[in-house]
Amino acid sequence: xxxxxxxxxxxxxxxxxxxxxxxxxxxxxxxxxxxxxxxxxxxxxxxxxxxxxxxxxxxxxxxxxxxxxxxxxxxxxxxxxxxxxxxxxxxx
Numbered sequence: 032x033x034x035x036x037x038x039x040x041x042x043x044x045x046x047x048x049x050x051x052x053x054x055x056x057x058x059x060x061x062x063x064x065x066x067x068x069x070x071x072x073x074x075x076x077x078x079x080x081x082x083x084x085x086x087x088x089x090x091x092x093x094x095x096x097x098x099x100x101x102x103x104x105x106x107x108x109x110x111x112x113x114x115x116x117x118x119x120x121x122x123x
Contacts, residue, residue, distance in 0.1 A: 037061045043111045048102045050086070051094040058092050061120055067092045072122045073101050 086095035
C-alpha cells in the first residue's frame with residue numbers, strides 16, 4: 032500500500048492549535064473505518080520527532096496530547112497551511 036496517497040492538508044484555525052481533526056477519508060485509508068493507533072510520530076522538516084496521541088470523539092480522530100508541542104515548535108498560527116504526508120501508518 033502506498034501511504035503517501037493518504038496525505039491531507041489543513042489551514043489552521045485557532046482551535047487547531049490545541050486539537051486537530053484528521054479528515055475521515057485520510058483516516059480510513061490509513062487505518063480503516065473507526066480505527067486508529069493510540070499515537071503517531073510527527074517528523075518535522077528540521078529533524079524533530081514528536082509523539083502525538085490520538086483521541087476519538089463522535090467517530091472522528093484528532094491529534095491531541097503532544098500536538099501543541101508540534102504547534103509551538105513550528106510556530107503554527109491561524110492561517111498556516113499544514114501538510115501531512117504519511118511515511119508509514121504511524122509516522123507523518
